[in-house]
Amino acid sequence: MTNEQIKQLPAGRTAIAEVDIHGVCVHGKDLSQELIGKVGFTEYFLFLLTGRIPDQGLVAVTNACLVAIAEHGLVPSVQAARMTLAAAPDALQGAVAAGVLGCGSVILGASETAGLMLKEVLAGKEVSSIAESAHSVVRALRQARKPLPGFGHPTHKQGDPRAHRLLAYSRELGLAGEHVAALEAVADAVPAHYAKPLPMNVSGAIPAVLLDAGYPAGALKGVPLLARVASLIAHLQEEQRQPIGFILADAAEHAIAFDGIPARAA
Structure with a gap:
């Protein structure tokens, strides 16, 4: 220019x-x-x-969400960060960046898409009940074969304890409102559209309690991102003392089968 x-x-x-x-x-x-x-x-x-x-209710709910989502073991973002530090031990910022870049619509970013879904449910209640609106939204996602944001978890198959605690805490503070109601309406609608159990997860609870507390919808993804950066720094400090980055890389090498063209025999 x-x-x-x-x-x-x-x-x-x-x-x-x-x-x-x-x-x-x-x-x-x-x-x-x-x-x-x-x-x-x-x-x-x-x-x-x-x-x-901010008022103290919003501060309290945001604090709870940051604590809830910061740490969840050796998830992909943490593995990416630790393996990056193993390869470039002088680049802490690069390792943190590698972990953050691994946060998208499946990992951490689901809070944003779940929040948009809750908004859609609430918009639909203008012409029907919140229960009917929730069924309509869930049905549309199911028919389109799209993920149901905020529901299902590979580990917490019987329910995500973090989600239930956040909803309970929101009620303790007297802040649970229409977004929590929308989330619970979706949870009630799920069995009618999915054959297998699909319990609510923490990425569904986070936008519900945050939005009811007055948190800006356009920055929903910021809470899990901010929280995960804190966790990444902790993992990277441990990586410097107890390195496992190359162990993770080696484990991947042995866990994945090769199905390409084999080398020609000499």
């Missing part, structure tokens, strides 16, 4: 932070004098998102 083309671009704007010789101003608050040492990181994260100091 030429300098002349750059000059013709509309003026860019940001309302999050202003930095000058005197310090940093975030959403109108002095970072050094009004925020450091006075707000926790979750509260600050929500403040960055919304431009408002």
Whole structure:
């Protein structure tokens, strides 16, 4: 792009932070004098998102969701990060990035798609009951052979304890509302459309409790991403002390059968 083309671009704007010789101003608050040492990181994260100091209910629910989704053992994102650090031990940031890049619609990103599904259920209740709307949404996903976001789990086949605890905690705080109701309506509709059990998982509970607490829908994926980065850093610190990255790679090599063209005999 030429300098002349750059000059013709509309003026860019940001309302999050202003930095000058005197310090940093975030959403109108002095970072050094009004925020450091006075707000926790979750509260600050929500403040960055919304431009408002969040109420304590939203902070509590967001904290619970971050704790719930941060760690789940040697999941693909963790394996990718640990194997990357084994190959490049001087690049912690690259290993974290490798793990984050492995977070998509199947792993971690399902919170976002589940949130969109709950919105669709709630939109449908304008012309029918929430139960009927849930059946309609589940039926459409089933007929289209699309995944049902927020349901099913390869390990927690009898129910995800994290999901149930988040819903219970939301009720304890008096924050459970229409999104939790929509999620439970979907759960009630599932047996009518799926032959095998498909229990609710944590990625279904997270958007339900967050949205009812006032969390912005457009940033739903941010909570599992932020949480998983904390876990990746912990795994990478352990990788430096107790390396398993090459063990994971070797295990994959031996677990996968070769079915290509064999080498010709000499």
